[in-house]
Amino acid sequence: MRYFVGTAVLALFLCQHAFGQARVQGTNIMDADGQPLVLRGANWGGWGCVDPGDARQMRDLGANCVRIAFQHDKITDPPDSEQIGGEGLALLDAMCQWAQDAGLWFILDYHMPPGGCNPFGWNYGGANRLWRERSLQEKWIAVWTQLARRYRHHSRLLAYELLNEPLPPHDSPTKDYRTLCLEVIDALRAEDPGRPIVVSDRHCSSISGLDTALLPRANLIYTFHFYSPGIVTYWQIPEGRYPGVWPVVREWLSNTPEDWGASGNTDWHALEQTFQPPAEATHGEVLLRSTRNAGTAWFDDVELWCDGEAVPFADNTDFSPERKSAGWTVERVTAGEFVWDGEEGHAAPGALRIRGTGSYNSFLAAKRFRATPGGQYVLRCWVKTRAATGHTYPVVAWHRHQEELVDADWLECGLRPAAEFRDRQQVPVYCGEFGCAQPTTGDGARWVADVASILNRYAIPWTYWNWRETTGPGSMGVWVHDAEKKYVLQEALFESVSRAWRE
Numbered sequence: 337m338r339y340f341v342g343t344a345v346l347a348l349f350l351c352q353h354a355f356g357q358a359r360v361q362g363t364n365i366m367d368a369d370g371q372p373l374v375l376r377g378a379n380w381g382g383w384g385c386v387d388p389g390d391a392r393q394m395r396d397l398g399a400n401c402v403r404i405a406f407q408h409d410k411i412t413d414p415p416d417s418e419q420i421g422g423e424g425l426a427l428l429d430a431m432c433q434w435a436q437d438a439g440l441w442f443i444l445d446y447h448m449p450p451g452g453c454n455p456f457g458w459n460y461g462g463a464n465r466l467w468r469e470r471s472l473q474e475k476w477i478a479v480w481t482q483l484a485r486r487y488r489h490h491s492r493l494l495a496y497e498l499l500n501e502p503l504p505p506h507d508s509p510t511k512d513y514r515t516l517c518l519e520v521i522d523a524l525r526a527e528d529p530g531r532p533i534v535v536s537d538r539h540c541s542s543i544s545g546l547d548t549a550l551l552p553r554a555n556l557i558y559t560f561h562f563y564s565p566g567i568v569t570y571w572q573i574p575e576g577r578y579p580g581v582w583p584v585v586r587e588w589l590s591n592t593p594e595d596w597g598a599s600g601n602t603d604w605h606a607l608e609q610t611f612q613p614p615a616e617a618t619h620g621e622v623l624l625r626s627t628r629n630a631g632t633a634w635f636d637d638v639e640l641w642c643d644g645e646a647v648p649f650a651d652n653t654d655f656s657p658e659r660k661s662a663g664w665t666v667e668r669v670t671a672g673e674f675v676w677d678g679e680e681g682h683a684a685p686g687a688l689r690i691r692g693t694g695s696y697n698s699f700l701a702a703k704r705f706r707a708t709p710g711g712q713y714v715l716r717c718w719v720k721t722r723a724a725t726g727h728t729y730p731v732v733a734w735h736r737h738q739e740e741l742v743d744a745d746w747l748e749c750g751l752r753p754a755a756e757f758r759d760r761q762q763v764p765v766y767c768g769e770f771g772c773a774q775p776t777t778g779d780g781a782r783w784v785a786d787v788a789s790i791l792n793r794y795a796i797p798w799t800y801w802n803w804r805e806t807t808g809p810g811s812m813g814v815w816v817h818d819a820e821k822k823y824v825l826q827e828a829l830f831e832s833v834s835r836a837w838r839e
């Protein structure tokens with residue numbers, strides 16, 4: 337009998353051991369044995385791109401963690417309902433199992449919640465409705481509850497990440513964001529009480545906002561993303577170098593003429609203006625603006641020339657069904673509707689639509705162009721209006737950028753406050769995403785190597801963005817599509833990421 341009791345106790349111990357989950361203790365994330373985990377890995381952020389071999393390859397290269405990004409419409413059936421199901425859910429099941437089988441810890445990242453949670457085009461067209469509509473919040477909570485019930489038996493499920501890069505309108509109260517997070521945390525804890533939960537600040541997972549992210553619950557991990565400076569990581573000005581001198585400090589100078597253009601009911605017609613930059617301007621950015629517009633305006637086919645030559649200021653200017661509103665953000669997320677509209681268009685279907693702005697608001701091209709002093713600029717855009725009040729017009733905002741040497745020291749100054757937050761607040765931090773587009777110079781891989789090495793030095797867990805995606809060479813993925821849509825390895829980047837896993 338004693339023997340059997342002993343076996344039962346041992347079995348129970350082994351069972352807890354085998355199925356024990358990670359937990360937060362002080363600034364650490366601990367495994368079931370009470371050993372601190374040094375988590376390093378990558379994102380599975382390209383939906384439908386990865387396979388079981390990816391999990392094993394990552395593990396064999398030294399990774400121990402993967403952040404699995406999923407989106408609401410893909411894992412619900414019917415899509416966008418409050419009921420999980422369908423082929424997308426089967427794929428999410430499979431990804432969790434691949435990670436589990438390979439021994440990788442995994443984080444479930446609700447990358448695109450119902451209605452979208454930020455003003456970026458890739459996230460429900462930038463609608464950013466989650467904060468305003470209770471029915472969407474209820475769907476989000478209902479789906480999280482079902483997911484926790486479905487996946488809580490996985491011992492390698494490290495944490496639930498409430499949502500990715502939240503950016504509520506800045507006039508939406510911080511207490512509403514906190515209240516909503518607490519509501520979801522409590523709903524998840526009702527299903528899976530001991531599992532860590534990853535939370536972000538409300539400023540798109542910034543480091544500077546970490547102190548405002550603190551919530552009165554235990555077992556939380558505070559996340560941030562790092563893509564700084566954007567001019568190196570996204571905008572890829574071709575002459576750029578890392579390390580290198582970059583115009584990273586920005587001062588707004590002036591805008592080209594405002595409060596002109598279309599109103600009332602107009603069919604597609606061109607609006608055009610000619611202007612010169614102010615003497616101090618180093619960069620400009622294009623905005624498609626509507627001021628005090630109670631009606632509707634559409635924009636399409638935006639063009640900019642300097643001294644007769646086309647200026648590349650955005651890589652999406654005709655808003656085709658393939659690109660929709662990619663590459664454009666909303667200037668201020670306080671008021672109005674900002675969407676891509678496939679029913680409208682000037683030369684070809686697809687246009688940007690603005691409805692109901694307050695004092696002013698715009699679609700803003702995410703890139704900036706270098707200003708030519710004394711250059712004669714022509715900005716042209718096609719617009720259409722319905723019952724539009726106020727003014728609808730394109731505009732250039734001029735800025736003066738100050739140059740700084742961006743190198744490993746510069747990056748460390750940017751990352752150090754995350755470690756200081758952790759030590760001051762005695763909570764774990766986690767860099768859920770960092771990444772750099774990969775120009776052919778190989779400098780993007782050097783940026784990645786430096787950031788990863790700084791994170792390792794500060795003992796901050798991290799997952800590189802991104803492991804595999806269907807974008808072309810030069811994007812952030814370790815594996816990316818070539819022109820024939822075959823996966824190719826970006827070798828210098830692969831070296832940077834996998835070496836840092838083993839460091």
Ligand SMILES: [Ca+2]
Pocket residue numbers: 636637654655656681682683684685686687
């Ligand atoms: Ca179009």
